[in-house]
Amino acid sequence: MSTQPLAPIEEPSGPRHCLFVSDVHLEAPGGAAERQFLHFLRTDAARAEALYILGDLFESWVGDDDPGHREVIAALAALSGSGVACFLLHGNRDFLLGEGFCARTGCRLLPDPVITRFGGEPVLLTHGDALCTDDHAYQELRTLVRAPRWQRRFLALPLATRELLANEVRAGSKSHTARTPPRVMDVNPQAVDAAFRATQVRRMIHGHTHRPAVHDALAGGQAVQRIVLGAWYEQGSVLRYQDGLYKLCELAR
Numbered sequence: 001m002s003t004q005p006l007a008p009i010e011e012p013s014g015p016r017h018c019l020f021v022s023d024v025h026l027e028a029p030g031g032a033a034e035r036q037f038l039h040f041l042r043t044d045a046a047r048a049e050a051l052y053i054l055g056d057l058f059e060s061w062v063g064d065d066d067p068g069h070r071e072v073i074a075a076l077a078a079l080s081g082s083g084v085a086c087f088l089l090h091g092n093r094d095f096l097l098g099e100g101f102c103a104r105t106g107c108r109l110l111p112d113p114v115i116t117r118f119g120g121e122p123v124l125l126t127h128g129d130a131l132c133t134d135d136h137a138y139q140e141l142r143t144l145v146r147a148p149r150w151q152r153r154f155l156a157l158p159l160a161t162r163e164l165l166a167n168e169v170r171a172g173s174k175s176h177t178a179r180t181p182p183r184v185m186d187v188n189p190q191a192v193d194a195a196f197r198a199t200q201v202r203r204m205i206h207g208h209t210h211r212p213a214v215h216d217a218l219a220g221g222q223a224v225q226r227i228v229l230g231a232w233y234e235q236g237s238v239l240r241y242q243d244g245l246y247k248l249c250e251l252a253r
Helices: 031-042 070-081 100-106 136-145 149-154 157-177 189-199
Strands: 007-011 017-021 051-054 085-088 114-118 121-126 204-208 213-219 222-228 239-244 245-250
Touching: 031 070, 070 085, 070 100, 100 157, 136 149, 149 157, 189 204, 189 213, 189 222, 213 245
Parallel strands: 007 114, 017 051, 051 085, 121 204, 204 222
Antiparallel strands: 017 239, 114 121, 213 222, 239 245
C-alpha cells in the first residue's frame, strides 16, 4: 500500500491549558477503567480549559442508540456544561460515534486528521491508525468501514445484530493482533514523514499504538516532535499542555 499524506482541516487557535487522552477503551460499566476515567473527568479535566479525546474512548460503539455508558455520557455533559471545551476524534473502535452522542455530551466531533494551534503553534492531531500503513489487512478494513454507504447499511441493522457483529469483529481483531508482528502494527516511518511534510507542522499528537513516548526527529530538514499517548488498559495516560509546555504523564490508580 502506498504512503499517502494526510489532508487535515485546520481549526482555530486552541486553549492555553488543555489535556489530551486516547485509547481509554471503556468497556464494562463500573469497571476499573471507567472509574478512573470518571475520576479524571471530575478532577484533572475539570481544571483545564479543554479536553481532547483522540479516538477509542470506547472499546466498541455500534451507534448512538447504544444505551450503555450512561455515567460517562453524563460526566462528559457535566464537564462541557461547566465550560470545559470537549473535542473528540474517531478511533478504530468507535468510528460510529455521531451527532447524537455529541448532542448528549456536549462534545464536538473533529475531523481526523485536524490541525489546531496551541500557543500559536500549529499541531497535527490524529488517532494514528492511518499512519500504520504496513498493516495492509487493517487498512483494507478501515477503508471499508469508514465508507458512508457501509455505515448507513450497518446502522440500519437492529441493535442486537450490530452488537453481535461488533463482538465478532473484536474477536477477529484480537486474533489478528496476536499473529501480526508488533512492527507491522506500529506507525510507518515514511507515513509519519509524509504527514509532517504535507502539513508543514513540527508537532504531531496521536494514540492508537499504545506505545506512549515522545519522539524527536527530522522531517524535511526541520526538527519535529511526535507525541504518542498511552492506552488506559493498565494505567491512565494523559498529555498536559500548559504555559507552552507539553508533559506526558501517567495517572495514579
